[in-house]
Amino acid sequence: MAEMITFYVFGGLAVIASLFMITRRNPVGAAWSLIVVMISLAALFVLLSATFVAAMQVIVYAGAVMVLFLFVVMLLNLPEEELGKPKVTGAKIFGAIVSLGLLVELLVVALVDDLPGKELSKGFGEVAPVAKELFSTYLLPFEVTSILLLAAIVGAVVLTQRERKK
Amino acid sequence: MMVPLSHYLVLSGILFVLGAVGVMARRNAIVIFMCIELMLNAVNLALIAISCNLGDMGGHVFVFMVMTVAAAEAAVGLAIIVSIYRSRGTVNVDEIRLLKW
Numbered sequence: 001m002a003e004m005i006t007f008y009v010f011g012g013l014a015v016i017a018s019l020f021m022i023t024r025r026n027p028v029g030a031a032w033s034l035i036v037v038m039i040s041l042a043a044l045f046v047l048l049s050a051t052f053v054a055a056m057q058v059i060v061y062a063g064a065v066m067v068l069f070l071f072v073v074m075l076l077n078l079p080e081e082e083l084g085k086p087k088v089t090g091a092k093i094f095g096a097i098v099s100l101g102l103l104v105e106l107l108v109v110a111l112v113d114d115l116p117g118k119e120l121s122k123g124f125g126e127v128a129p130v131a132k133e134l135f136s137t138y139l140l141p142f143e144v145t146s147i148l149l150l151a152a153i154v155g156a157v158v159l160t161q162r163e164r165k166k
Numbered sequence: 167m168m169v170p171l172s173h174y175l176v177l178s179g180i181l182f183v184l185g186a187v188g189v190m191a192r193r194n195a196i197v198i199f200m201c202i203e204l205m206l207n208a209v210n211l212a213l214i215a216i217s218c219n220l221g222d223m224g225g226h227v228f229v230f231m232v233m234t235v236a237a238a239e240a241a242v243g244l245a246i247i248v249s250i251y252r253s254r255g256t257v258n259v260d261e262i263r264l265l266k267w
Binding site for chain 2: 001003004007011014015018019021022027030031034037038041044045047048049050052053056057060061064065068069072073075076078091092095096098099102103106107109110111112117118119120121124125129130133134137138141145148149151152153155156157159160162
């Protein structure tokens with residue numbers, strides 16, 4: 001019962017905060033709402049006994065990525081009219097229909113009969129077992145990830161460099 | 167696991183669709199990026215829920231990979247936005263839809 005209540009509190013919080021995010025005109029407000037979504041999801045991860053991923057969620061997403069977003073929002077210092085005036089266009093109506101269709105489709109897929117849950121092994125989702133998995137079965141993808149991060153760093157530095165005067 | 171798997175999947179679907187709506191409805195490139203992050207997070211929730219249901223930690227590793235890709239994407243994407251803002255003075259996606267200038 002307590003798990004049910006926790007799920008509905010944090011799930012509801014996540015949905016409300018994401019609604020806030022896509023309706024706020026101010027990008028800083030949107031960023032704050034996204035942080036609320038991420039922390040609620042971290043709580044749900046703990047509920048699913050994924051403690052390592054929950055910690056990563058708070059540190060990497062709510063910490064690093066959102067600081068980057070807020071930094072760029074404040075760096076650009078967008079004037080008010082850049083925040084987008086709400087107006088109804090044909091494209092938006094089409095988008096609404098497509099998203100409704102997507103929602104129905106996802107709900108149909110999600111509302112399947114529950115798979116029989118398995119007993120979780122001891123220490124499921126804690127740092128050591130996840131690391132064991134990461135450094136044995138998934139070692140190659142893990143190493144490729146580091147190349148991806150290197151490419152991202154180089155790309156970000158090159159893109160934000162000011163053009164040299166000739 | 168007391169909360170049924172379908173609850174988590176429905177929540178994940180709702181969050182994903184909200185992110186997709188944001189991508190389609192918003193015009194500010196930074197907010198569009200935030201909505202993409204929301205969609206990635208929704209997928210993460212589905213992965214973790216199914217991983218818990220099956221008692222397999224592969225899903226956790228995939229979430230780890232998704233987080234890495236999201237961080238890389240945010241860094242490069244925001245760098246692109248900053249450089250576009252420098253050259254065009256706007257981040258409104260309605261005004262920056264030409265592939266070549």
